[in-house]
Amino acid sequence: MQPRSQAARSQQKARQTPHAQQERRHRVLAKGHPAMVDSIAGAITVKNLDLYYIVAPDAQIPVKGEHGFGLYFHDCRFLGGYEMTLGGLPPIVLASTAQRGYAALFELANPDLHCDGGQLIPKDELGIRWERILDAEQTCVREVLTIQNFGHEPHGFPLALHFGAGFEDIFNVRGLVPKNLGRCERPTWRDGSLHFVYHGADHVRRTATIGFLPAPDAMHRTAAEFRFDLAPGEKRTIAITIELRELSEEPEAEQMSQHPAFALEAFAGTVQADTEKWLEQHTKFDSDSLLLNSIMDRSLRDLAVLRSDLGNREYFAAGVPWYVALFGRDSLIVALEMLAFQPEIAAQTLRLLAGYQGRRTDRWREEQPGKILHELRVGELARAGNVPHARFYCTVDATPLFLLLLGRYAAWTGDVGLFRELREPVEKALGWIAKAGDGHGEGYVKYRTISESGLVNQGWKDSADAIVRTDGSIARPPIALVEVQGYVFAAKHAIADLYERIGERNSAIQLRGEAEKLRTRFNRDFWCEDLDTFALALEARGRPVAVVSSNPGHALWTGIADRGKGRRTVRRLMQDDMFNGWGVRTLASAERRYNPVGYHLGTVWPHDNALLAAGCRRYGEDGAALRIFTAIVEAAMHFRHHRLPEAMAGFQRNDFQVPVHYPVACHPQAWAAGAVPFLVTTCLGLEPDAFANKLRIVRPRLPDFVSRIELRGLRVGEASADLEFMRRADGAEVNIQKTSGQLSVEVGG
Incomplete structure (x- = not known):
C-alpha cells in the first residue's frame, strides 16, 4: 500500500487548526527526549521481527494513563491496555523475565482475597504462571495462564482480563503528535472473541482480535471474566491468542482468521531454534x-x-x-x-x-x-x-x-x-x-x-x-x-x-x-x-x-x-x-x-x-x-x-x-x-586485511577483570582462526590455536 497523494496530504493539513499544526511541528522538530511518557526503565521487553511487547514487571499494561507499554506492530500500538485482576485486585509479582528475547515468563501470586461471601483466600496461596510468546509469522501473541491452588482448602474466585486498544501511532505514544487521525469502532464480542477495529487515515483497517480457550464465563464490554473453583493442588489453564491484522479498506480484503489451538512448547522450540541457528x-x-x-x-x-x-x-x-x-x-x-x-x-x-x-x-x-x-x-x-x-x-x-x-x-x-x-x-x-x-x-x-x-x-x-x-x-x-x-x-x-x-x-x-x-x-x-x-x-x-x-x-x-x-x-x-x-x-x-x-x-x-x-x-x-x-x-x-x-x-x-x-x-x-x-x-587489537589473507593483532590488551579471552571461528575473508589471549603484565600473549584456509596471523606490539 502506497502513501497518500500530495493532494490528500494537503487536505489533511487543511483540516488542522493553525495551533494544532504549530504544536505538532514543535513536538516533532524540537524533541528533547525519545518520548514524553512515564518511565519504562523496568519494563519487560519481547520482540520477534516487527512484533514487540512492552509490559510492566507484573505483566500488566495499564488500561489508563500516558505510558509506553503496549503491544506494537508496524509503528502502531495495537493494544495499549491489558490488566488482570483476581477478585477485583491486581496480582503480586514474584518474578519476571524475558531472557529468551521473543518470550516472557511471569510468576504471580494473589493478595489477600475475600471472595464467595467473604471467605478469605490467604496471600500467596494461588500461583499464577503467565507465559507469552510472539509469533511474528502469524502476527499474533500466544499466551498461557496457569493458575494453581497451593493451599489446603478449596478456593473459588473470579479472574478478569481487561483490555484497551487505541491503535496509536508510535508518534502519538511518544507524545510528539497530539492524537490519532482515524476512527475506532466500538469493541464487540463475536463467537467468544473480543474484536477491536480501527479505520486509519492511511486507508488501512487495523484489527486486534483476542480469543480464549476455554471461552470466558462472562463477557463485558472490554473484559473477559473466568470463574475458578480449585481443589487443593488443582491447576487450570487459559490459552489466549491476540491476533493483529492490517487490511485494505477494499471490500474484497482478506478476512481475519479464527484462532487455532496451539502447543506453546512446540512453537517456542521453533523460535528458539531460529535464534540459535543465527547465533551459531x-x-x-x-x-x-x-x-x-x-x-x-x-x-x-x-x-x-x-x-x-x-x-x-x-x-x-x-x-x-x-x-x-x-x-x-x-x-x-x-x-x-x-x-x-x-x-x-x-x-x-x-x-x-x-x-x-x-x-x-x-x-x-x-x-x-x-x-x-x-x-x-x-x-x-x-x-x-x-x-x-x-x-x-x-x-x-x-x-x-x-x-x-x-x-x-x-x-x-x-x-x-x-x-x-x-x-x-x-x-x-x-x-x-x-x-x-x-x-x-x-x-x-x-x-x-x-x-x-x-x-x-x-x-x-x-x-x-x-x-x-x-x-x-x-x-x-x-x-x-x-x-x-x-x-x-x-x-x-x-x-x-x-x-x-x-x-x-x-x-x-x-x-x-x-x-x-x-x-x-x-x-x-x-x-x-x-x-x-x-x-x-x-x-x-x-x-x-x-x-x-x-x-x-x-x-x-x-x-x-x-x-x-x-x-x-x-x-x-x-x-x-x-x-x-x-x-x-x-x-x-x-x-x-x-x-x-x-x-x-x-x-x-x-x-x-x-x-x-x-x-x-x-x-x-x-x-x-x-x-x-x-x-x-x-x-x-x-x-x-x-x-x-x-x-x-x-x-x-x-x-x-x-x-x-x-x-x-x-x-x-x-x-x-x-x-x-x-x-x-x-x-584485542584485531585489524583484518582479507585481501592479503592476513590478520594483524596490534598491541592486544585485556582489562584487569579478565585473564583469558578465547575467540573461535573468527573469520577473515574465506579463512578463520581460533585464538586465545592471556593477560600479562606488559600486555597480552596470543596463542594461535588453529587456522583454516589461507590466513596468516601477525602479532605486533
Whole structure:
C-alpha cells in the first residue's frame, strides 16, 4: 500500500487548526527526549521481527494513563491496555523475565482475597504462571495462564482480563503528535472473541482480535471474566491468542482468521531454534570472566531479537520500543560494531540503504540526491503523509557512515564484489558529501534544517538542545559536527582503497588527497587549545562551539586528529567532569547546560564510549580504553540480564554506587548491544586485511577483570582462526590455536 497523494496530504493539513499544526511541528522538530511518557526503565521487553511487547514487571499494561507499554506492530500500538485482576485486585509479582528475547515468563501470586461471601483466600496461596510468546509469522501473541491452588482448602474466585486498544501511532505514544487521525469502532464480542477495529487515515483497517480457550464465563464490554473453583493442588489453564491484522479498506480484503489451538512448547522450540541457528553463525566468545561471558551472550541475543527484515534483507532495528525501524545511522554503526562477529548483516544493510538512497530534492523529507536514509516508518501518520518519516533523510552522518561501513566490511571479508555492485550508490554518496552544506568552500559537511518537520540537529545527538555554546545558548546553523568530519575523512580513505583494488588509481589518489586536505583544515579549525580538545562543532560563520563533549572521541576513532592533539583529547575526556565512573559523559559536568538526565547533555551512552575507546587505542592511550571497557562492563552488571541500555544518567558513580537509569531509554537497543563486542574487537587489537589473507593483532590488551579471552571461528575473508589471549603484565600473549584456509596471523606490539 502506497502513501497518500500530495493532494490528500494537503487536505489533511487543511483540516488542522493553525495551533494544532504549530504544536505538532514543535513536538516533532524540537524533541528533547525519545518520548514524553512515564518511565519504562523496568519494563519487560519481547520482540520477534516487527512484533514487540512492552509490559510492566507484573505483566500488566495499564488500561489508563500516558505510558509506553503496549503491544506494537508496524509503528502502531495495537493494544495499549491489558490488566488482570483476581477478585477485583491486581496480582503480586514474584518474578519476571524475558531472557529468551521473543518470550516472557511471569510468576504471580494473589493478595489477600475475600471472595464467595467473604471467605478469605490467604496471600500467596494461588500461583499464577503467565507465559507469552510472539509469533511474528502469524502476527499474533500466544499466551498461557496457569493458575494453581497451593493451599489446603478449596478456593473459588473470579479472574478478569481487561483490555484497551487505541491503535496509536508510535508518534502519538511518544507524545510528539497530539492524537490519532482515524476512527475506532466500538469493541464487540463475536463467537467468544473480543474484536477491536480501527479505520486509519492511511486507508488501512487495523484489527486486534483476542480469543480464549476455554471461552470466558462472562463477557463485558472490554473484559473477559473466568470463574475458578480449585481443589487443593488443582491447576487450570487459559490459552489466549491476540491476533493483529492490517487490511485494505477494499471490500474484497482478506478476512481475519479464527484462532487455532496451539502447543506453546512446540512453537517456542521453533523460535528458539531460529535464534540459535543465527547465533551459531557468529564468532564464538569465551573468557574466564562469568560476568563478561554473560554480557556478551546477552548482547548477541539482544541483537538476534533486534533483527528485522525489509524486502528480504535483514538489518538491526535501532531499539525497543521507540525505534523499531530502519535507521541509517544506527543500523550502520551496529553493523560496524559487529564486523568481527557477524559480517553478513553489514552487506544486507548496505544493499537495503542503497535501495532507499535519495534520488531527488524533497524539502518535506529532506531528501537530496545521493543522501542516505535517516529513518523509515510504516505507521499511519507516515503513510498518511502527516509526518515525513515514510522516507526521512534528516541526517548528516548516515551517508559517510554508509561508505565507511562498506570499506570496513571489505577489509574483513575481502569482498570487492559488493563495492562493484554498489558503485553507483557510492559515487552518488560521494557527490552528496561534496555539496553537503558547504556553500563557502571550507570543505566541511554541514547541516541546516529545511523541512518544517525536520530535526534541528542531524548528528547522532539529534535532540534540539544537544549542540550548545559555553553560555548555554543553542548553536546557530549551518553546523559542522566534529565527528562527521572524521567520518568523511575515514570514508574517503576506505573508498580510495577499494578504487585501488579495482585498478582505478586516479580516483583513489583524488579521494586520499581530499581526505588529507580535510585533515589539515580540521586540525586547524576545530582545535581548542584552551580546552585541550576539539570543539563540539563549528556553527554559523565558522565559529567553534567550544564546549567539552564526547563527540571528539568519534573523530579520534576515525584517525583524523593529529597525534599530539589526539592524545591530549583522550586525557581531557578522561577527567572527572567527563568520566563519571560508568563511562564518559556526552557533555562535561562543568558546562553550563550539563544535565545528568539530559538526553544528550550529560548522559553516558555505551556505544559512544565504545567508539571513544577505539579512538583511545588508535592514539596509543590503551589505559584509557581499558578503563572505559571496565566501566561499561561494571555498569552492565547492574542492569536486568546484564543488558546495556541505550543510555545511563550521568550522575557520579561515587554518589549512588550503581548506574542511574535513564527513564525512557530503549532496551534492548542495537548499538548499545554492539558496544561490548566492539570493545572486545578494539582492545584485542584485531585489524583484518582479507585481501592479503592476513590478520594483524596490534598491541592486544585485556582489562584487569579478565585473564583469558578465547575467540573461535573468527573469520577473515574465506579463512578463520581460533585464538586465545592471556593477560600479562606488559600486555597480552596470543596463542594461535588453529587456522583454516589461507590466513596468516601477525602479532605486533
